[in-house]
Amino acid sequence: MARYRERVQTDSPTRRDYAVAFTVVLLIHANLFKSSPLLAWLPIDLTLILAAVVAVLLLAHALRYRGKLRLDLRAVALLAIVLPAWLYGEFHDYWVAKLTGFVITLVALLAGFYLINTPGRRKAWLHAIVITAAVTLALTVIAPAADDVIRLSVAGATTISTGRIAGAALVILAVLATRSFGRAWIPMILLAAACGALMIATGSRGPVIAAAITILGVAIVSKGRGRFMRVILAVGALAAGLAFIQDSNNLGASRIGQTLTGEREASDARVELALAALRQLENPFGVGWANFQSVLGPAEMLQSGNFQYAHNVLLEVAVEAGWFPLIGVAVFLAWSLLRARGLSSTPHGAAMFGLLAFTVVNAMVSGDINDNRLMWATAAVILATPLPAVAPADEYRPVEGEPRRRVTR
Numbered sequence: 096m097a098r099y100r101e102r103v104q105t106d107s108p109t110r111r112d113y114a115v116a117f118t119v120v121l122l123i124h125a126n127l128f129k130s131s132p133l134l135a136w137l138p139i140d141l142t143l144i145l146a147a148v149v150a151v152l153l154l155a156h157a158l159r160y161r162g163k164l165r166l167d168l169r170a171v172a173l174l175a176i177v178l179p180a181w182l183y184g185e186f187h188d189y190w191v192a193k194l195t196g197f198v199i200t201l202v203a204l205l206a207g208f209y210l211i212n213t214p215g216r217r218k219a220w221l222h223a224i225v226i227t228a229a230v231t232l233a234l235t236v237i238a239p240a241a242d243d244v245i246r247l248s249v250a251g252a253t254t255i256s257t258g259r260i261a262g263a264a265l266v267i268l269a270v271l272a273t274r275s276f277g278r279a280w281i282p283m284i285l286l287a288a289a290c291g292a293l294m295i296a297t298g299s300r301g302p303v304i305a306a307a308i309t310i311l312g313v314a315i316v317s318k319g320r321g322r323f324m325r326v327i328l329a330v331g332a333l334a335a336g337l338a339f340i341q342d343s344n345n346l347g348a349s350r351i352g353q354t355l356t357g358e359r360e361a362s363d364a365r366v367e368l369a370l371a372a373l374r375q376l377e378n379p380f381g382v383g384w385a386n387f388q389s390v391l392g393p394a395e396m397l398q399s400g401n402f403q404y405a406h407n408v409l410l411e412v413a414v415e416a417g418w419f420p421l422i423g424v425a426v427f428l429a430w431s432l433l434r435a436r437g438l439s440s441t442p443h444g445a446a447m448f449g450l451l452a453f454t455v456v457n458a459m460v461s462g463d464i465n466d467n468r469l470m471w472a473t474a475a476v477i478l479a480t481p482l483p484a485v486a487p488a489d490e491y492r493p494v495e496g497e498p499r500r501r502v503t504r
Contacts, residue, residue, distance in 0.1 A: 108219035115152065116219035119206045120227055122149050122199070123468045124260055127231055130251020131238070146199045149206050156209050167208050169427065169478060174201070176423045180416035184383020189401040193385040196465030203468050207475025220476060221267050221446050224469075228264030229286065231257060232293050246298035246350070254297040255461055261294035262302035263453055263469065269310050269332055270317075270449040273325040274442035291336055295343070298350040305456035307333055313449040317439035365406050365460075367395045372410040381417035390414070408458040408467055428455055431474035437482050451477055 108116075121128070122145040128134065129141035137144065157164055181194060211220050231249055235257065238250045248257040268287035272280060294302050314329035315322070340352045368391075375382065375390050382389055388396060388403040396403055405411040413421040435451045438444035454470035464471075 106214045106218070108215040108222065112213065112215040112219040113223065115210050116216055116223040117226075118145060118148055118152065119203060119210060119472065120220070120223040121145055122206075123203055123472060124227055124256070126256055127227075127234075127249055127252045127260065131234075142199060146202050149202050149210070152210055153202070153205055164209075167479070169430075170204065170208055170475070173423050173427050177412070177416055177420045180381050180384045180420065182383075183380075184386035185389060187385070187401045189388075189403075190385040192402075193463070193465065197384075200465050200468050200471055203472040204475050207472040208479045211472075211476045212479055217447065217476060217480065218443050220473075221443060221450070224260070224450070225264045225267055225286070228260045228290050228293075231260050232289055235293060235296075246346070247293065247296040255299045255301065255466075258294050258297035258299035258302040259457060259469070261290045261297070262306045262457070263450055265290040265294060265306055266309050266313075266449045266453045267446045269329070270313055270446045271442050273314060273328045274319070274321075274445055287332075288335075292339065295336070295340055295348045295351055296345045298346070298348070299461075300351060301457050301461040302453075303351055304460065305453050307336070308456050309449050309453040313439070313445060313452060316436060317445045317448055318436065319440045319445065364395075364397055368397075368403070368405050369407060369410060371395050372405040372407070372414040375414040378414075379418045381413070381415045381420070384415050387411070387415055404463040406461050406463075408462075408464060408470075411463055428470075428474060431477050434480070434482070435477045438477065438480060440483070447473070447477060447480075 122142065125142040125145055129137075134141060181197075184190070211217055234249045235247055239247060246254040248254040265287050268283045268290065272283045272287060291306070294306065310332060311326070311329045314325040317325075340348050343349070343352075371391055372387070385401070387405065388401050391403060405414060409421060409425060412424050431451060432448075432455065435444075435448040439448040451470070451473045454467060454473055458467040458470050
């Protein structure tokens with residue numbers, strides 16, 4: 096019985112698990128908070144501080160397990176094929192900013208592989224994202240952005256970053272709510288509704304589309320019993336969201352509604368960027384990271400100087416880094432999604448599957464590789480998670496003389 100109890104305890108997050116998970120999640124979403132007046136006293140950018148803390152945690156982990164630590168060959172291979180594209184092309188302000196962001200993204204990726212590495216920390220990872228979204232929700236009420244009367248966001252943060260964290264929490268809560276019906280069900284539904292309302296109020300179409308596709312898709316393809324009920328609940332959630340969009344007087348919601356009804360067309364500028372990226376697929380080596388602007392015509396460029404990218408992570412990698420990195424990134428993401436589905440037989444496994452699917456779909460319609468940092472870290476967490484079929488058998492075997500119990504991850 097002691098062995099069984101020990102296993103159950105290790106599945107519950109400890110304070111250390113929450114500390115590590117929150118540090119990594121805050122690194123990924125530091126842009127939501129670093130412009131807050133409460134942090135104005137910091138002498139260094141909050142993102143850099145958190146990146147340094149996570150790097151120290153990684154170093155401590157490496158020293159602690161130096162005799163047993165194994166390099167993840169998938170991460171090494173992915174890094175090896177994307178690095179050469181930093182060595183050619185023009186070096187300008189966006190190149191510097193993108194390279195700095197890439198280093199931070201790499202730190203988050205490694206943290207996913209090596210720090211979020213136990214069942215407790217994986218649960219803490221999901222909880223930390225939901226709590227971060229709840230704090231973001233509170234900040235939009237206490238300190239909303241004053242310079243944008245159309246789309247709701249946190250002061251100092253963009254509408255897309257606010258919409259992404261709200262959408263990620265919505266997906267996690269929605270998936271968990273279709274899997275468990277205990278005392279926490281009603282609070283989960285209420286918080287999910289609040290996160291959904293915030294996501295819609297930002298007026299950012301990418302997170303809304305990604306959340307809708309993910310909630311229904313995960314209900315259909317994830318493992319476990321009760322699929323029919325999951326689909327019914329997912330359809331009901333989408334219907335409630337659509338009703339909110341149609342009835343809301345919020346201007347951000349109106350923007351989403353006008354897009355759905357065809358009154359407002361999708362951004363022609365992003366379509367032009369995608370077409371320009373497709374024209375460059377004939378170049379097998381790419382134009383170099385952060386050099387997309389070098390192949391754009393004056394009419395195709397957004398009004399952001401050298402800060403131009405395809406707003407689709409696969410097209411971005413293809414046009415800037417070339418064919419081989421594109422294949423590597425596509426395989427990395429596809430492998431992660433397939434593995435996530437293999438872990439989706441439990442409520443938290445299904446929530447992790449939903450989180451990854453949401454971030455991948457979102458990465459296909461907005462942001463560059465560094466804006467989609469949550470996707471890379473979550474993919475790493477999933478790839479580092481052992482499938483139930485390959486977990487050590489003695490971790491699940493009851494002690495002699497005790498009745499067999501079903502213990503899930």
